[in-house]
Amino acid sequence: MNDISNIMKVKDGIVGLIVGDALGVPVEFKSGYDLSQNPITKMEGYGTYNQPAGTWSDDSAMTLATMHSIVQKQGIDYEDIMDKFVAWYSEAKYMQGNSTFDCGVTTSSAISRYVGQNTPALESGCKGERDNGNGSLMRVLPLAYVKDIDYETIENVSGLTHAHPRSKIACVLYVEMAKSMLENSGWTMEEHIFSACDKIKEYYKDSPELKHFERIFNNDLEIVSGKGYVISTFEVVVRCLLITENYADAVLEAVNIGIDTDTNAAICGGLAGIYYGFDSIPVDWVNEIDRIDEVLSLCERFEAFCDESQ
Numbered sequence: 116m117n118d119i120s121n122i123m124k125v126k127d128g129i130v131g132l133i134v135g136d137a138l139g140v141p142v143e144f145k146s147g148y149d150l151s152q153n154p155i156t157k158m159e160g161y162g163t164y165n166q167p168a169g170t171w172s173d174d175s176a177m178t179l180a181t182m183h184s185i186v187q188k189q190g191i192d193y194e195d196i197m198d199k200f201v202a203w204y205s206e207a208k209y210m211q212g213n214s215t216f217d218c219g220v221t222t223s224s225a226i227s228r229y230v231g232q233n234t235p236a237l238e239s240g241c242k243g244e245r246d247n248g249n250g251s252l253m254r255v256l257p258l259a260y261v262k263d264i265d266y267e268t269i270e271n272v273s274g275l276t277h278a279h280p281r282s283k284i285a286c287v288l289y290v291e292m293a294k295s296m297l298e299n300s301g302w303t304m305e306e307h308i309f310s311a312c313d314k315i316k317e318y319y320k321d322s323p324e325l326k327h328f329e330r331i332f333n334n335d336l337e338i339v340s341g342k343g344y345v346i347s348t349f350e351v352v353v354r355c356l357l358i359t360e361n362y363a364d365a366v367l368e369a370v371n372i373g374i375d376t377d378t379n380a381a382i383c384g385g386l387a388g389i390y391y392g393f394d395s396i397p398v399d400w401v402n403e404i405d406r407i408d409e410v411l412s413l414c415e416r417f418e419a420f421c422d423e424s425q
């Protein structure tokens with residue numbers, strides 16, 4: 116039986132992600148120590164990128180670009196998703212203002228290969244060990260809402276920019292956690308997280324990459340780092356979700372760990388938004404997001420696509 120609640124929750128996750136991103140933007144690159152002296156407790160403006168309060172960055176923009184592509188193409192079209200990433204990168208589409216900021220090195224390399232060298236979308240992504248930043252993990256949440264999404268498709272969407280197997284597995288694990296929250300109401304946060312881990316452990320049991328996820332699998336997360344490595348980010352996200360009991364505390368915890376504040380809070384906020392629901396996201400924070408009406412409208416159209424494809 117298809118769980119209809121699956122498709123009534125798009126704005127929970129997507130607005131959860133965007134609010135987390137915007138909370139982190141003004142303090143990106145600040146250390147955990149600095150933030151412990153002066154923690155973020157609300158939506159603030161200016162700081163790192165000198166943007167007004169409620170400004171989102173690449174994380175939200177690439178998530179919105181992916182949703183827009185899926186709605187327009189009524190499915191997953193890798194070239195079109197890349198075309199929309201190009202529009203974001205070069206024309207600041209999907210940003211609130213008229214400039215793009217905060218693009219990661221791996222993402223910009225992949226986009227340059229796609230545009231400049233006419234490389235097919237599925238071959239544009241970077242595959243090196245050093246290409247395991249959190250730049251695909253931060254934008255794959257919409258896939259959790261797509262009916263019958265399979266692991267190969269999630270891996271391919273990651274691989275448009277981040278094609279190393281570690282990044283791909285992280286994206287699959289993240290989407291599995293989100294899907295668990297969408298499909299299994301009444302489960303605890305631990306049940307969602309570790310049931311998804313169990314699926315990944317089984318599916319990728321022969322992969323040498325799996326060892327990098329062991330601290331997550333074992334909930335061995337006393338000490339985490341906010342740097343932008345995909346595994347570090349995932350460890351921060353799981354820790355923040357497990358040690359807090361509401362959306363606001365989870366995303367503020369993620370921001371105040373420091374360094375890659377926006378992406379850590381975006382990825383955490385996506386899951387916290389789904390788990391606790393849209394109404395749990397502080398309304399003051401949502402209202403600070405410029406162009407939130409356009410986001411909500413896209414969420415509705417995306418939801419309609421998921422609905423029609425049931």
Ligand SMILES: [Mg+2]
Pocket residue numbers: 172173174217377378
């Ligand atoms: Mg960012």
